[in-house]
Amino acid sequence: MCERKEPLKAATQFINMYFQGCDAALLAGSVIRGEATATSDLDIVIFDCSVPSSYRESFLALGWPIEVFVHNFSSYKQVFKSDYERARPSIQRMISEGIILEGEEIIDPIKKEAKEMLDDGPEVWSTETIRLKRYFITDTLDDFIGSSNRPEEIFIANTLAELVSEFVLRTNRKWIGSSKWIVRALEQYDPTFTAQFIEAFDSFYKHDDKNKVIKLVDEILQPFGGRLFKGFSMGKR
Numbered sequence: 001m002c003e004r005k006e007p008l009k010a011a012t013q014f015i016n017m018y019f020q021g022c023d024a025a026l027l028a029g030s031v032i033r034g035e036a037t038a039t040s041d042l043d044i045v046i047f048d049c050s051v052p053s054s055y056r057e058s059f060l061a062l063g064w065p066i067e068v069f070v071h072n073f074s075s076y077k078q079v080f081k082s083d084y085e086r087a088r089p090s091i092q093r094m095i096s097e098g099i100i101l102e103g104e105e106i107i108d109p110i111k112k113e114a115k116e117m118l119d120d121g122p123e124v125w126s127t128e129t130i131r132l133k134r135y136f137i138t139d140t141l142d143d144f145i146g147s148s149n150r151p152e153e154i155f156i157a158n159t160l161a162e163l164v165s166e167f168v169l170r171t172n173r174k175w176i177g178s179s180k181w182i183v184r185a186l187e188q189y190d191p192t193f194t195a196q197f198i199e200a201f202d203s204f205y206k207h208d209d210k211n212k213v214i215k216l217v218d219e220i221l222q223p224f225g226g227r228l229f230k231g232f233s234m235g236k237r
Contacts, residue, residue, distance in 0.1 A: 011042055012101055031092065
């Protein structure tokens, strides 16, 4: 791979090489947030009215791995809707944060649309959804408490951590994430809780101590009625 160019210059040159004539483009991701690492890529969002539907494509160019997200002026709305429904607004975040490279007049209203959606937060969970999530967390916690098989415990803990993070964020009407975005979403919500969350699971992974995880789960469920098993039913007619 050739020597990396500065991100903005590389992104601009890349567009001229591969997407010349597009209606608008912006650079997003870790490089514009000041969070880039040695393995970071360039995330580039392209708007082109000539493409029939949204698509994603990966390149190696100008010393960078580059992820391109291509949309027309109706298909991006479908992606907005999909990301909103799953409460993971990746494209909204990219567009809201992104640095405009081409088509400022075109992208400005789309950036405003993305920011408004981010600020509003995801839809409120229904009482029934909260009840369902309580049951699944309880079921996974019971598996975690009862298991004495270390390899199984590790993967049960992974599942429990995702369920708990989702529950905390969604019951507070905050966006969720996956992988590294789980921690980022939690920190945006409450750094103090995030530290407690990390300490609890770290204690299990390092020292095989389940007590802090159990205590944490019980604390987050308590305001909603605690653990749920007896009386739970789903799909009964």
